[in-house]
Amino acid sequence: MSRREEAKEFNRARIRAAAEEIIRTEGMEKLTMRRLAEQADVSLRTPYNLFGSKTDVLISLMEEAEFELSPLGAGDENLTIIEQLLGSLDRIEAFFESDEEYFRGIYASIMASDHPEARETAVLRSVGLACVRLRQAAENGELVPDTDTDNLGKHLAIQLLAVLGMWGSGFFSNRESITQVRQSWCAALLQHCSETSRPLITAAYRAAIESKG
């Protein structure tokens, strides 16, 4: 990395750190570009040069925290794909739980911005991940053979992102959001699962419903 790129990366890091500091100590409302520039000790223009927009700064904060819905992609290999998928919701919940106010503020701000690319890339990425997982599940015999895995994957991903959108707007708690997703995922999967995986999903569905009371 050239010295120029190094300096830019250093400044980017400084700006991210400043943004996080402001959000944590003063709250999201206080994160203005002028305040951010001051805290990061750069000029007002620099965040625009290095990120593009305020929304891009926030997206960068999310990425730094390694939140890319990547939990959808990984899991304990001893479990079935469907178990891993349902388990990924726990990981997403834990991620948000680890720092609820912070992430909710950022997420809400990104989603409310008029930069639709942000939402669009999130949708595409998670749809892609979900489709891959479902194809694997189908190959594993966890789904009925004629399942349209692309459709189902898309459906599941959309359920997730749609509910997360509402989570961001503050209407639901972490747990309640994830429970909603779990309920809809189970219901959808139950339409396409093979008999071997049905008991597991049924149990998860029941658990989701009961955890609401």
Add this chain to the structure above:
Amino acid sequence: MSRREEAKEFNRARIRAAAEEIIRTEGMEKLTMRRLAEQADVSLRTPYNLFGSKTDVLISLMEEAEFELSPLGAGDENLTIIEQLLGSLDRIEAFFESDEEYFRGIYASIMASDHPEARETAVLRSVGLACVRLRQAAENGELVPDTDTDNLGKHLAIQLLAVLGMWGSGFFSNRESITQVRQSWCAALLQHCSETSRPLITAAYRAAIESKG
């Protein structure tokens, strides 16, 4: 209505009409409060006096168009409750379809605004409507007796609003959004329906999936 109230109502109507005119002819981006005041031939302050905020003007436009998710509440009485519920999605779709660009712009703008009350009242209203309908369905024997209708109603309403939120952000077409909702509604209902209503819902689910191709 006193003359004072009459005048206010007249001005409100004028402002709504001006807003609609601007949105239709110049697009949502051009709808600024200054432009609106000019078009309505009132002062910049008046829309604030009469509506409260820009978001409130937009909400008023939606209400004027009689979009309050009220389709959830009504339906052909010759049909079962579940048929009516599924049919209400057609009406919502038709409503948006009737003037897609116009309503999408307004909806997106309302949802993206930092007036969370807007989203909150929408959620509460539709949750309430859905719960009422499901209670009726349960009484009708369309659902299994031990169904938690409040939970299921809330779930359905959230599915609808969450997907509509994504619709507003432009990612889906009208049809695709409603199809997503239909798919998740059917899947959820199939977990709780009685045997008499099952064939109908199964058919609706199949239709939803196939209409995606």
Add this chain to the structure above:
DNA sequence: AGCATTTTTATAACATGTGTCAATTTTCTT
């Protein structure tokens, strides 16, 4: 070292939603 290129800075500006405040117009009450 010296010149060219890229970045950052400083300062100002712009558009927008929203608020203030006094003056003015309209409506209500009597």
Add this chain to the structure above:
DNA sequence: AAGAAAATTGACACATGTTATAAAAATGCT
């Protein structure tokens, strides 16, 4: 008709995201 109350207006102000412009600084290249 006259005074009181309410609504509208106009001019201005403020905070914010964003952009423009030119000067200054840092870096790359020879």
